[in-house]
Amino acid sequence: MNRHLSTFFIFTFGALGGLLFGFDTGIISGASPLIEHNFSLNIAQTGFITSSVLIGSSVGALGVGPLADRYGRKRLLILAAIMFLLGSSLSMVAVGFWSMVIARIILGLAVGSASALTPAYLAELAPAERRGSLGTLFQLMITLGILLAYVSNLGFLHHNLLGVRDWRWMLGSALIPAALLLIGGLLLPESPRFLAEQGKNDEALSVLKMLRKSSGDDPKKELADIQVVANQPKGGLKELFTVARPAVVVAVGIMLLQQLVGINSVIYFLPQVFIKGFGFPEGSAIWISVGIGIVNFVVTVLATFIMDKFNRKTFLMFGSIVMAVSLGILAVMNFTMNVQTAAVPTMILIAIYIFGFAISWGPIAWVTIGEIFPLSVRGIGSSIGSAANWIGNFLVSQFFLVMLAYFHNNVGGPFAVFAVFAVLSMFFVHYLVPETRGKSLEEIEMELRHNDKQAEMSDK
DSSP: OOTTOOHHHHHHHHTHHHHHHHHHHHHHHHHHHHHHHHTTOOHHHHHHHHHHHHHHHHHHHHHHHHHHHHHOHHHHHHHHHHHHHHHHHHHHTOOSHHHHHHHHHHHHHHHHHHHHHHHHHHHHHSOGGGHHHHHHHHHHHHHHHHHHHHHHHHHHTTOOGGGOOHHHHHHHTTHHHHHHHHHHHHHSOOOHHHHHHTTOHHHHHHHHHHHHTTTOOOHHHHHHHHHHHHTSOOOGGGGGGTTTHHHHHHHHHHHHHHHHTTHHHHHHHHHHIIIIITOOOHHHHHHHHHHHHHHHHHHHHHHHHHTTTSOHHHHHHHHHHHHHHHHHHHHHHHHHSOHHHHHHHHHHHHHHHHHHIIIIIHHHHHHHHHHSSOGGGHHHHHHHHHHHHHHHHHHHHHHHHHHHHHTTTOTHHHHHHHHHHHHHHHHHHHHHOOOOTTOOHHHHHHHHHHHHHHHHHHHO
16 A cells, blocks of 8 residues: 555545446436437337446445455455446447447446445545545545536537547546546555454554544544444344444435435436427537536535535435425426426526535435444445435436326426425434434444444333
8 A cells, every 4th residue: 555645635536436437327318319329229228228237236236335344445446447447348349239238237337336335435534524525525526427428428429530439439438537446446545444343453553644644633542443343243244234223224215315306317317308398409408418417516516615514414404405395396387387488497496406416415325324334334234325326216217207208298297206205305314314423433333332222221
């Protein structure tokens, strides 16, 4: 391990999995119509190419957790980077439907692995008072990846460079961030919490000294706190369903709701909304999605700076209210006004909805699954939360166009459904989500263990 890496390098490269996550989910929106035409695919086949990445992601997210708890975060990040390189290369040279599906599933395995690994890794490296902001880097990278994918789509469209079709360049451009993730993975330190769990205390201390050299925190005291937790009796997988059960409920709930409020229907299908729902030409519709991508990114940058200034629950509740109100107004408006009048207000309300999501549920859901699980099951816990996110993503992306067709291309219908989930999310936050701001991972774990003992006593 290089002892002279800056913390900026460590956290930026540690979060690069998020950039690839966003890039590989966003790039297909511009490439899929071109692939459909090139390979003469039907709509069902094109839809499956888009969603096959989600199948791989669910498997990757679930599978990587136990491996990360056993072999460490760093090794699995390197493996994810290699899968990103392989999947991007294969999708660039695909020759038909099945070769594209296989390439996208491999990419999905990489995306799912990165989505489960990165939040836990960033949480374990960050000091308690900055864990929210540094954990938000993952969501920031996702939004940057989506934005770069849109830019790549616009840049390569109709440019068959060196005789190679434009969509191949679009998909191949993912090789650059994948190579950066691999280089970063080779240079990054292992998580000090994982090292302490393995009994490698000297290595854990040297990583903590490097991470805390600019913050003034005492690495020896932090290591002592980590060791107290690392030396707790381990329940193995049983721990997930006893001590960690409240954390599992929160992780699955927060991740499902993050998707069920409809964010990825906007990310994946916004051009289709304005083409089918409002009769916009394709070029204008793509530019609207770029504009929304910019709002998403800029607001997530803002969230990174203010994340540790307010309680997590306050942010989540604020975001839920903004989303519920904007989606509710949008739904009512599209059922009561004509299409021409509703078009511009719909754009503005979608931007307000994106603001509500990007300042709260976007980043905080990922921060939360990285911090609420006990150390011994943090990898698999993050995996379960991440897999719930991919399942929610799959449901929303599969049924959005079906819902749109059911409501005769009136966007008010699907957005009314999402508004209901935004309202439900308020109750979930109020009753079930614990407050974690400013607490060390060890304090959060000890509270979980204390609550579990109290529940055991009351049962007896």
